[in-house]
Amino acid sequence: MKGLKKQRRIQIIVLAFVALAVATGLVGYAMKDGINFFRSPTQVAEAPPPPSETFRLGGLVEEGSLIRGQGEAITFAVTDGNATIPVSFTGILPDLFAENQGMIGTGRFIDGTFVADEILAKHDESYMPKEVVEALKEQGEWKPEATN
Template sequence: MKRKHKRLTFVAIALTLLGAATALVLSAYEDSIVFFYSPTDLAEKKIADGRRVRLGGLVEEGSVKKAGDAITLFRVTDLTTTVAVSYKGLLPDLFREGQGVVAEGRLKAGVFNAEDVLAKHDETYMPPEVADALKKSGKWQDQEKDKGKTK
């Protein structure tokens, strides 16, 4: 075998091993790499009250209520499980019903007390007229359902 073939084999084997090792490490640490837990995760993992976590999902339609003194109450859902959230402070511009949201805070007696709320938008970009046309033709709902399924 020529020297350059030896080097090629060595580099190929080294990179394959490195890739496999990285994949193992990443899958082992999956729980710490995820940015937020869904409401279902939160219920399944039995997160203790008072532990600081991030909760992500869709703001349930018709659930947002202002409770005075800058307090907002809403529910976060992954279309399987729903968690009630209470938050005091300014909400980001994109915060609205049916929209993705990530709340950081602690669970207390079944209610998630958020200290920080971030809006999460999806990967769809279109002009407002197209969005209106989709809503009118009834195709909009399908997209919403798809969105709920993936996360």
């Protein structure tokens, strides 16, 4: 009787570990497209990601780089003070999007240009995304009096 209880307990423990491993694998598989890593322009310039990888690029919109093309096509450059990455975007930019302001874009790096699917801009005159602040601090370009 004791051997049967011990065997049953071991079976339940093994089954619980297998179920936990399967659940963890399914959660990871479901989230793989939803996880986008943040990179600064310097990180992208030093180690360009493959064109198949979707990631977030953030920095300041470079002064004088904003060019509006035909329709909703827009090109500009994003910088962190150390490196500059050209960006192309087709769509409507947020109202607060402007040169020398913080932005974060989600997209892919194709042929030396960040092709953005989504652009986010600061939401008021004192806000800058946390990732952009950290990247600017690393490059020595952080100006705390201009942002929060």
